[in-house]
Amino acid sequence: MIARYALSLSGQPFESRVMDIHKKREQLQPWYAAINPAMTVPTLVHDDQVLGSSDLILQYLVSNSPAVWFETDASEAERVHVQRLVDLHYQFAVERLTFNAIMQKLPPVRIMFPALLRKACRELEQELSQASQDSVVAIRKKLELNHERLAYFSEPLTARQAEQIDLARQLVDAFPASPQGQWLFGELPSRADVVLLVFLARLNSVNLNTASMVPPNLAAWFQQKTQTQAFVDADVWVQFHPWRLVTHR
Ligand SMILES: N[C@@H](CCC(=O)N[C@@H](CS)C(=O)NCC(=O)O)C(=O)O
Numbered sequence: 449m450i451a452r453y454a455l456s457l458s459g460q461p462f463e464s465r466v467m468d469i470h471k472k473r474e475q476l477q478p479w480y481a482a483i484n485p486a487m488t489v490p491t492l493v494h495d496d497q498v499l500g501s502s503d504l505i506l507q508y509l510v511s512n513s514p515a516v517w518f519e520t521d522a523s524e525a526e527r528v529h530v531q532r533l534v535d536l537h538y539q540f541a542v543e544r545l546t547f548n549a550i551m552q553k554l555p556p557v558r559i560m561f562p563a564l565l566r567k568a569c570r571e572l573e574q575e576l577s578q579a580s581q582d583s584v585v586a587i588r589k590k591l592e593l594n595h596e597r598l599a600y601f602s603e604p605l606t607a608r609q610a611e612q613i614d615l616a617r618q619l620v621d622a623f624p625a626s627p628q629g630q631w632l633f634g635e636l637p638s639r640a641d642v643v644l645l646v647f648l649a650r651l652n653s654v655n656l657n658t659a660s661m662v663p664p665n666l667a668a669w670f671q672q673k674t675q676t677q678a679f680v681d682a683d684v685w686v687q688f689h690p691w692r693l694v695t696h697r
Pocket residue numbers: 469475487488489490500501502503590
């Protein structure tokens with residue numbers, strides 16, 4: 449969603465190739481591993497450049513469409529500020545917040561999600577035994593990540609989500625409480641705008657876009673941005689779509 453929104457804002461035409469990362473696990477297929485050895489989505493391929501994560505895609509788009517972005521003419525201090533906000537955003541484990549919220553809302557998921565993780569581990573163990581040298585490290589990393597997830601998601605739900613909500617509030621608080629113009633730092637978007645708006649969309653989709661979490665001017669700005677063409681074109685989820693998850697769309 450971050451990559452799509454940044455591409456839309458850049459005004460760069462792009463072709464989207466939706467990956468089924470859950471059921472078919474297309475990210476593990478050799479053709480994809482060849483372009484993205486970490487076997488994660490998203491990937492952007494442009495001319496002879498391959499960008500294998502959303503933060504790299506953001507950086508690439510800023511240097512490729514400089515006229516669009518705040519960073520281009522920003523001072524050193526402003527650039528450092530934007531980078532700090534982007535880094536803080538990437539340090540936040542958004543899937544913990546999301547899955548905790550879903551588990552609170554839909555009790556069967558409390559059983560189903562760890563079961564799916566255990567199944568993914570079994571399949572990854574199998575893939576490991578047939579994996580090429582190149583993919584062994586990435587698959588081991590995925591296994592490790594899934595074991596970490598299993599450990600985290602077996603801690604008591606209420607306490608772990610309370611902690612995550614607290615961290616989410618700290619993250620939102622690090623951003624300016626009011627945009628300075630159309631965007632956080634004036635009339636051009638920065639990478640911080642992109643990650644914050646997508647994060648607010650996620651909060652909204654799990655009913656955490658509340659007055660105690662999001663300052664009123666940011667909440668109004670978010671609502672206004674959701675109505676813009678770039679945001680709509682990027683297909684950023686502002687609501688939780690269980691059916692789209694299940695059908696991998
Ligand atoms: N920091 C990376 C994270 C990428 C990532 O973990 N993507 C997840 C989906 S949101 C993924 O590909 N999961 C499938 C997998 O790891 O096998 C980025 O922002 O691009």
